[in-house]
Amino acid sequence: MAESKIPKDIAALNFEDALSQLEEIVRDLEGGQVKLDKAVESYERGAMLKKHCEAKLADARMKIEKITGLGDAMKLENVESE
16 A cells, blocks of 8 residues: 555644544444445545554654653663663
8 A cells, every 4th residue: 555645634633633533433433334435435534543643642752752861861771782
């Protein structure tokens, strides 16, 4: 599957709103009452929402590591353990 660019409407969402939409899609799909075409569309949107949420979390982690200096400590720890 080719890498898909995150649509603008998803990219504009904050983490909490994207996660909420993803949870709603999962509930709908798990309910099994969604027609096949709609299920495929929902799955595709869910995949983009997941990707967006993961990027937001990674960005937050990097910011926290930068603030706390934890990122450098973790790199040093990994080198020492080898």
